[in-house]
Amino acid sequence: MNGLFLMAALVLCLVALAFVAYPLLSSGRQADADSQADVNRAVHRDRVRELDQDLAAGTLTQAQYDLALADLERELLDSGALAEDSSTVRPRSRRLAMVAAALCLGGLPFAAMGLYLGVGSAETVFTTADPATNEAPSVSAEGRQREFEMLVQQLQGRLAESPGDLDSWMLLGRTQVYLDDLAAAERAFREAMAHGGDRDPDALTRYADLLAERQGGLSGEPATLIEKALEIDPDHPQGLWMAGSLAFQNQELATARRHWERLLEVLPSESREAEIIRGNLDRVGAATGEG
Numbered sequence: 206m207n208g209l210f211l212m213a214a215l216v217l218c219l220v221a222l223a224f225v226a227y228p229l230l231s232s233g234r235q236a237d238a239d240s241q242a243d244v245n246r247a248v249h250r251d252r253v254r255e256l257d258q259d260l261a262a263g264t265l266t267q268a269q270y271d272l273a274l275a276d277l278e279r280e281l282l283d284s285g286a287l288a289e290d291s292s293t294v295r296p297r298s299r300r301l302a303m304v305a306a307a308l309c310l311g312g313l314p315f316a317a318m319g320l321y322l323g324v325g326s327a328e329t330v331f332t333t334a335d336p337a338t339n340e341a342p343s344v345s346a347e348g349r350q351r352e353f354e355m356l357v358q359q360l361q362g363r364l365a366e367s368p369g370d371l372d373s374w375m376l377l378g379r380t381q382v383y384l385d386d387l388a389a390a391e392r393a394f395r396e397a398m399a400h401g402g403d404r405d406p407d408a409l410t411r412y413a414d415l416l417a418e419r420q421g422g423l424s425g426e427p428a429t430l431i432e433k434a435l436e437i438d439p440d441h442p443q444g445l446w447m448a449g450s451l452a453f454q455n456q457e458l459a460t461a462r463r464h465w466e467r468l469l470e471v472l473p474s475e476s477r478e479a480e481i482i483r484g485n486l487d488r489v490g491a492a493t494g495e496g
Contacts, residue, residue, distance in 0.1 A: 350384070353380050353384055354384065356380055357377065357380055357381065360373050360376060360377040360380065361377070364377065364396075368396075368400070369400045369401075370400070371397055371400050371401045371402055371405070374393050374394070374397035374400060374402070375393075375394075375397050375402065375408055378390045378391075378393035378394040378397060378411070378412075378415070379411070381393055382415060387415065387418065387419050390415055391415060391416070391419065394408070394411065394415055395412075397412070398412065403433070404437065406434035406435075406437045406438045406441040406443075406444055407441075407443070409430045409431070409433055409434035409437075409444075410431060410434050410441065410443040410444050412430055413427040413428075413430035413431050413434070413447060414427070414443075414447070416430070417447075422454070423447060423451040423454065424455075427447075427451075428451055431444055431447045431448050431451065432448070435448060440467070440471050442468060442471055442472065442478075445464045445465070445467055445468035445471065446464075446465075446468055446482075448460075448464045449462075449464035449465040449482075449485065452464060453485070453488075453489065458489050458492055461485075461489055465482050465485050465486050466486065468482055469482050469486070
C-alpha cells in the first residue's frame with residue numbers, strides 16, 4: 206500500500222461522514238415539521254376563537270361548543286403539534302446536532318486512524334512498490350510527496366490539540382522519515398518518547414533506527430533504546446535483530462549469536478527474514494572458525 210491507500214481511506218471517510226453529518230446538519234425537514242406544527246397551532250387558535258365567538262353570539266349551545274372544542278383538541282393532538290414546543294426545543298436540538306456533527310467530522314478520521322494503528326498494519330502505508338513487480342505506480346512521486354506533506358500538516362494540527370497522542374507522534378515521525386526530514390522526524394520521536402513511547406518496544410526500536418541512521422551506527426543512545434525495548438519484550442523481533450547487528454559490529458560474536466538464535470525461534474521458519482538470520486549465523490560461525 207502507498208499513497209493510494211490514504212486517498213481511498215480519505216474518500217471512504219468522507220462518504221461515511223456524509224451519511225452521518227448530513228442528517229445532523231440538515232435542518233430542512235425539521236424546519237418544515239416545526240413550521241407545519243406552528244400552522245396547526247395557529248389554525249387551532251383561530252377555530253377556538255371562532256367557537257368562542259359563536260358561543261358568545263348564541264349560535265352554539267354549551268353542549269355543541271364542548272363537543273366541537275373536544276373535536277378540535279383531538280385533531281390538534283393527532284397532528285403532533287402538541288408533542289413538544291418547537292420554539293424551545295429547536296435551538297437546543299440544533300446545538301446538539303451541531304456538536305454531534307462537529308464530533309463526527311473532527312474525530313472519526315483520527316479514531317479510524319487510531320483503530321488502524323492499533324489492529325491494522327500501518328507500516329504498509331509507507332512502503333513503496335516492489336521494483337520486481339510490473340505494476341505501474343498508482344500516483345507520481347510528486348503526488349505522493351504532496352499527500353504526505355498534507356498528512357504532516359493534518360497531524361501537526363491534531364497534535365496541537367492533543368499533544369499527548371502517542372500514535373499521532375509516531376505517525377508524524379514516520380511520515381517525516383519518508384519525506385527525508387530526519388531532523389523533524391527525530392523531534393517527533395522524542396515527543397513520542399515523552400508521551401509513552403519509552404514504554405513501547407516498537408516506538409523504541411523505531412527511534413533507535415532513526416538515530417542510527419542519523420549518526421551512522423547503533424552505538425550510544427540507539428544501543429540504550431534497543432536494550433530498553435528488549436527489557437520490555439525479550440522476544441521483540443526488531444529489537445533482537447538490531448541487538449544482534451550491534452553485537453556483530455562490536456565483534457561480540459557470542460552475543461550476536463545469542464540474539465540471532467533467539468530471533469530465529471521467533472520468526473516463521475520459512476520466512477525471508479529467517480533465511481537472512483541463518484545467513485548471519487553462518488557468518489558468525491565462519492568468524493569464530495565454526496563454519
